Amino acid sequence: RIRAADLAALVGYSEYYITQKFHEETRYAVTDYIKFAKIERAKVLLTSTEATVQKLAEQLGFSTRSYFSRCFQQVVGQSPAAYRARFKTH
Numbered sequence: 001r002i003r004a005a006d007l008a009a010l011v012g013y014s015e016y017y018i019t020q021k022f023h024e025e026t027r028y029a030v031t032d033y034i035k036f037a038k039i040e041r042a043k044v045l046l047t048s049t050e051a052t053v054q055k056l057a058e059q060l061g062f063s064t065r066s067y068f069s070r071c072f073q074q075v076v077g078q079s080p081a082a083y084r085a086r087f088k089t090h
Contacts (some may be wrong), residue, residue, distance in 0.1 A: 001061040004030040039075040046084040
């Protein structure tokens with residue numbers, strides 16, 4: 001799991017400063033950006049591995065498979081299974 005507090009500690013700034021500065025520079029909340037990055041990684045894994053959606057959710061640090069699927073649907077516009085079926089290379 002990646003948290004803003006972890007990033008702040010890594011670079012030696014307060015969590016408040018990191019989240020404010022990140023939003024100022026990118027217009028994204030740190031948590032939203034992390035979620036987006038995880039979904040981008042999930043897209044690669046869905047099309048390049050046979051790992052189950054459950055296993056990918058665990059690997060990417062989502063609390064449950066259903067939460068992962070909900071986030072994936074929000075970002076991509078389709079379920080992880082539908083994405084895999086559509087883009088899986090044979």
